[in-house]
Amino acid sequence: xxxHDFDELKxxxxxxxxxxxxxxxxxxARLYVxxxxxxxxxxxxxxxxxxxxxxTAPADIDVRLLVRAALLTAPSRESAPDWMDVMLRAFRLPVxxxxxxxxxxxxxxxxxxxxxxxxxxxAAAAVDSSANLDDPVMAFLVTGE
Amino acid sequence: xxxxxxxxxxxxxxxxxxxxxxEDAELVALAREGDLAAFxxxxxxxxxxxxxxxxxFCPHRSDLEDLVQETMIKAFKNLSKWKETAPFASWLKKIxxxxxxxxxxxxxxQPASLADTSGEANEIALExxxxxxxxxxxxxxxxxxxxxxxxxxADDRTxxxxxxxxxxxxxxxxxxxxxxxxxTKIKSFRAKRKxxxxxxxxxxxxx
Numbered sequence: 001x002x003x004h005d006f007d008e009l010k011x012x013x014x015x016x017x018x019x020x021x022x023x024x025x026x027x028x029a030r031l032y033v034x035x036x037x038x039x040x041x042x043x044x045x046x047x048x049x050x051x052x053x054x055x056t057a058p059a060d061i062d063v064r065l066l067v068r069a070a071l072l073t074a075p076s077r078e079s080a081p082d083w084m085d086v087m088l089r090a091f092r093l094p095v096x097x098x099x100x101x102x103x104x105x106x107x108x109x110x111x112x113x114x115x116x117x118x119x120x121x122x123a124a125a126a127v128d129s130s131a132n133l134d135d136p137v138m139a140f141l142v143t144g145e
Numbered sequence: 146x147x148x149x150x151x152x153x154x155x156x157x158x159x160x161x162x163x164x165x166x167x168e169d170a171e172l173v174a175l176a177r178e179g180d181l182a183a184f185x186x187x188x189x190x191x192x193x194x195x196x197x198x199x200x201x202f203c204p205h206r207s208d209l210e211d212l213v214q215e216t217m218i219k220a221f222k223n224l225s226k227w228k229e230t231a232p233f234a235s236w237l238k239k240i241x242x243x244x245x246x247x248x249x250x251x252x253x254x255q256p257a258s259l260a261d262t263s264g265e266a267n268e269i270a271l272e273x274x275x276x277x278x279x280x281x282x283x284x285x286x287x288x289x290x291x292x293x294x295x296x297x298x299a300d301d302r303t304x305x306x307x308x309x310x311x312x313x314x315x316x317x318x319x320x321x322x323x324x325x326x327x328x329t330k331i332k333s334f335r336a337k338r339k340x341x342x343x344x345x346x347x348x349x350x351x352x
């Protein structure tokens with residue numbers, strides 16, 4: 001049993017001896033240390049960018065199937081446009097915005113002008129009709145007399 | 146003076162001396178006064194040795210970079226504690242060993258888990274997996290040794306890492322960890338016994 005234990009540790013020691021021959025990667029901590037000590041965001045960004053430059057793009061990317069699938073499922077140009085989208089895009093233009101605002105203002109003024117005599121006429125009609133009210137309480141509430 | 150204050154002063158008054166010609170002690174004296182360029186030279190000069198030491202603790206590149214940075218930042222914050230009676234490189238090495246020890250302690254408290262539901266934790270876990278895969282390609286033996294040691298407590302793991310992977314004598318381990326030689330010998334003996342038990346339980350493939 002003891003010799004079995006010894007063998008296992010021996011195996012570990014052999015493994016460790018091989019590990020000792022492995023080299024550490026090159027690490028340049030200067031930018032990060034500087035960024036941490038100065039609190040400078042730009043230096044931090046430069047350090048991150050330097051780290052990123054070491055990374056390599058995966059070599060086994062094949063997008064052919066994905067592209068084909070995207071082309072098959074994409075809406076065709078002949079289909080009807082999304083009118084809401086078109087209007088929203090149009091409203092983003094300053095000229096369109098100004099024109100539509102002017103239009104709304106004009107509509108508001110026109111509706112105010114049209115409602116004014118109608119409101120007066122409606123009030124007069126109400127007074128007239130109140131005179132015909134049979135109920136004296138209702139007549140008092142409407143006319144005050 | 147705050148660190149930012151030191152940094153600002155350094156940016157405003159760049160040093161005129163050529164740092165690469167100066168001794169460690171002179172650079173430390175300048176860095177203590179807030180000369181970040183002098184400290185930059187210290188980092189440049191010692192980072193390879195520190196990386197080599199911390200690589201034994203962690204073969205995963207991104208964690209290794211973090212450990213090297215952490216060591217250097219700790220050194221900067223504690224420059225006033227360095228006494229010229231000891232070589233600066235030994236003092237820095239001690240900080241690195243303690244950083245590695247803290248890393249093992251942190252790892253034993255928070256084992257990485259993909260079961261965590263938060264996106265950020267998953268991202269970190271995935272990054273760790275990629276790192277591990279890269280380390281397995283580049284340094285398979287260190288990765289395997291650390292995998293076997295991972296089940297041990299942090300202090301046992303530190304002793305065995307320094308002893309087996311860094312080939313550090315027990316007296317030096319005692320000095321680095323502030324343990325005393327007898328305590329270090331006992332720790333090493335017990336750590337080996339625990340490792341034997343683990344190897345017996347989980348097995349070890351022959352290389």
